[in-house]
Amino acid sequence: MKRFTYKAKEQSTGKSIKGTIQAENERTAGKLLLDRGYIPESVKEEGTGFFSKAQTKVTANDRITFTRQFATLIGAGLPVAQSLRTVAEQTEAKGMKAVIEQINADIEAGRSLGEAFGKHPDVFNNVYMSLIKAGEVSGTLDSSLRRIAEQEEKNDKIMKKIRGAMMYPLISLIVIILVFVYMMVEVVPEVENLYVSMDETLPMLTQILVGIKDFIMNFWYIVLIILAVVIVSLKQFFKTTPGIRTSANIKLNIPMFNDLFKLLYNGRFARIAQILLSTGVSVLDSVHIAGEATDNVVVQDVIEEAATMVQAGKPLSVALKDKDYILPLVPNMAAIGEESGKMDEMLGKAAQVYEDELDEKVNAISTMIEPLMLLMLGGIAAILVAGVLLPIYSLVGQIG
Numbered sequence: 001m002k003r004f005t006y007k008a009k010e011q012s013t014g015k016s017i018k019g020t021i022q023a024e025n026e027r028t029a030g031k032l033l034l035d036r037g038y039i040p041e042s043v044k045e046e047g048t049g050f051f052s053k054a055q056t057k058v059t060a061n062d063r064i065t066f067t068r069q070f071a072t073l074i075g076a077g078l079p080v081a082q083s084l085r086t087v088a089e090q091t092e093a094k095g096m097k098a099v100i101e102q103i104n105a106d107i108e109a110g111r112s113l114g115e116a117f118g119k120h121p122d123v124f125n126n127v128y129m130s131l132i133k134a135g136e137v138s139g140t141l142d143s144s145l146r147r148i149a150e151q152e153e154k155n156d157k158i159m160k161k162i163r164g165a166m167m168y169p170l171i172s173l174i175v176i177i178l179v180f181v182y183m184m185v186e187v188v189p190e191v192e193n194l195y196v197s198m199d200e201t202l203p204m205l206t207q208i209l210v211g212i213k214d215f216i217m218n219f220w221y222i223v224l225i226i227l228a229v230v231i232v233s234l235k236q237f238f239k240t241t242p243g244i245r246t247s248a249n250i251k252l253n254i255p256m257f258n259d260l261f262k263l264l265y266n267g268r269f270a271r272i273a274q275i276l277l278s279t280g281v282s283v284l285d286s287v288h289i290a291g292e293a294t295d296n297v298v299v300q301d302v303i304e305e306a307a308t309m310v311q312a313g314k315p316l317s318v319a320l321k322d323k324d325y326i327l328p329l330v331p332n333m334a335a336i337g338e339e340s341g342k343m344d345e346m347l348g349k350a351a352q353v354y355e356d357e358l359d360e361k362v363n364a365i366s367t368m369i370e371p372l373m374l375l376m377l378g379g380i381a382a383i384l385v386a387g388v389l390l391p392i393y394s395l396v397g398q399i400g
Contacts, residue, residue, distance in 0.1 A: 004020065004021050004023060004026060004029040004043050004044060004045050005018070005019070005020050005043075005044050006018060006019060006020070006021055006029065006033060006038075006040055006041075006042065006043045006044075007040075007041045007042045008033050008038035008039055008040045008041055009038065009039045009041065010037060010038060010039075011037050011038065011039055012037065016041075017038065019097070019101065020094060020097060020098040020101065021033065021043075021098065021101050021102065021105070023102075026043050026044075026045065029043050030043050032105050035105070035108070035109070036105065036108070057095050058093070058095040058096050058099060058122075058123045059093070060152060060155075060156045061156070062091075062093045062095065062096040063096070063123065063124075063152060064149050064152045064153055064156065065091075065096075066087060066091065066096055066100060067145050067148050067149040067152065068145075068146075068149045069086075069087045069090065070083055070084070070087055070145055071141075071142045071143075071145030071146045071149065072142075073086055073087065074141050074142040074145065075142035075146075080107055080113060080141075081104055081107050081108055084100055084103060084104035084107065085104055087100055088100040088101050088104065096123075099120050099123055102116075102119065102120070103116040103117060103119075103120070104116075106119065112136065113132055113133075113136045113141070114129065114132055114133040114136060117129055117132050125292075125293065126289050126292055126293070127148075127151075127272050127275075127276070127289055127290075127292075127293045128148055130276055130281055130285070130289050131144045131145075131147060131148050131275065131276070131279055132144065132145075132148075134276075134279040134280055134281055135279065137280075138279065138280055140279070144279055147275050147278075147279070151271065151272070151275060154271070154355070155268070158264065158355070158358060161358075161359070161362045162260065162264065162362060164362075164366075165260075165362045165365050165366050165369075166257070168366060168369055168370075168373075169369050169372075169373060172369075172373040172376075172377075173373075173376075176373075176376060176377055176380055179377075179380070180380055180384075181216065183384050183388070184209065184212055184213040184216055185213065185216065185217060187384075187388055188206075188209050188210055188213045188387070188388060189213060191206060191388050191391060191392060192206075192210050192213075194392070195391070202391065203387070203390075203391050203394070205383070205386055205387040206387045206388070206391050208387070209383075209384075209387040209388070244297055245297055245298065248296045248297045248298040248299070249298055251296065252296070252298060252299070252325055256365060256368070257365070259361060260358065260361045260362065260365060261296075262325060262327060263327070263354050263357050263358040263361060264354075264358055265294040265295075265296050265299045265325070266325075266326065266327045266329075266330055266350075266354050267350075267351050267353075267354030267355045267358060268290075268293060268294050268295075268351075269290045269291065269293070269294050269299070269303065269330070270290075270330055270333075270347045270348070270350040270351035270354065271347075271348070271351035271355070272286075272289065272290040272293045273286045273287065273290040273344075273347050274344045274345075274347040274348040274351060275344075276289060276290065277343055277344035277347070278344040278348075283310060283316060283343070284307060284310055284311055287303060287306065287307045287310060287316065288304070288307050290303070291303030291304055291306075291307065298325065299325050299326075302323050302324055302325055302326060303320075303323075303326075305319075305323070306319035306320050306323060306326075307319070315334075315335070315338050316331075316334045316338070316343070317331045317332070317334040317335035317337075317338055318331075320334060327354070329350045329353060329354070330347070330350050332350075333346040333347060333349060333350040334346065334347065334350075
């Protein structure tokens with residue numbers, strides 16, 4: 001689906017308007033505008049360059065804001081089409097605005113809300129779609145939308161915390177590398193020149209540092225090319241099926257962070273399953289969708305195995321028990337839910353436990369990383385002192 005910018009006039013008032021619309025081609029875009037009661041004056045496809053794509057990208061915040069506004073208007077009793085038009089008028093983000101306008105066009109064309117939202121899988125995932133459909137059928141669309149917004153806000157908050165915990169060591173490592181390179185390029189040559197001017201032999205460690213310095217100064221462009229090739233290759237690899245699976249396995253087994261990711265995926269599975277079950281989605285469908293929502297193919301495969309067992313008649317608690325990467329509280333709370341008839345409530349409690357533990361884990365990792373970074377920085381400083389300052393003191397001692 002392409003995006004087009006348009007200028008048009010309202011047939012009823014003659015008022016000039018402009019905006020964006022999604023359509024297969026320019027002609028279809030013009031027809032959609034006519035169907036909405038507008039007379040098109042110009043319809044042009046939006047650019048496809050990097051900056052255009054960046055401007056039309058729909059972020060999590062865009063989606064959350066839209067969902068909140070849409071839920072409020074639906075809860076106030078406004079018709080779906082009118083609610084969508086109102087939200088579109090208030091939305092400044094180009095990408096989200098275009099999606100809302102296309103959904104509204106489909107609604108006005110007689111399609112169901114589920115069908116209209118389903119045309120945008122890159123914006124609305126299966127969890128979102130399932131809750132939309134359940135809310136549409138049950139007449140509780142506003143509450144379903146509020147639940148979606150709340151869950152997306154939680155997910156966004158959790159992911160920001162995790163990124164923050166992982167960003168600190170990355171930034172610290174970059175600073176350490178920059179300091180090392182500066183010392184190699186600026187300080188080590190001075191030591192080398194000093195020894196050469198006095199016709200003295202450099203100590204072994206200093207010779208090694210001089211060799212590193214020469215390589216950096218003479219072949220820096222090769223280093224940059226290699227780094228660029230490695231980064232681009234890894235980025236492309238992690239988009240492939242084997243790469244996605246490799247990334248998933250790394251997250252589940254990487255030291256220090258593996259427990260954090262297990263808490264994330266188990267909490268996400270339990271929370272999404274709880275929301276789906278509470279809106280009337282079947283246990284089997286909830287397990288399928290919640291498994292996909294974990295966003296880790298390895299965990300998803302494990303949950304799909306459990307779903308197969310549920311389909312064969314096994315209770316969910318039995319199907320999840322002793323499965324790899326499934327933490328014990330999930331099947332235990334599922335068993336209590338099966339006995340009490342409150343499966344959604346029990347899974348919600350399990351999710352809350354894991355979300356709280358995740359917060360504590362993120363804070364603990366941040367606390368652990370600081371001394372590790374200081375230790376690494378101290379190690380590099382010790383090498384530089386041994387290779388730069390000690391030779392200078394030794395030379396001064398010889399002169400004295």
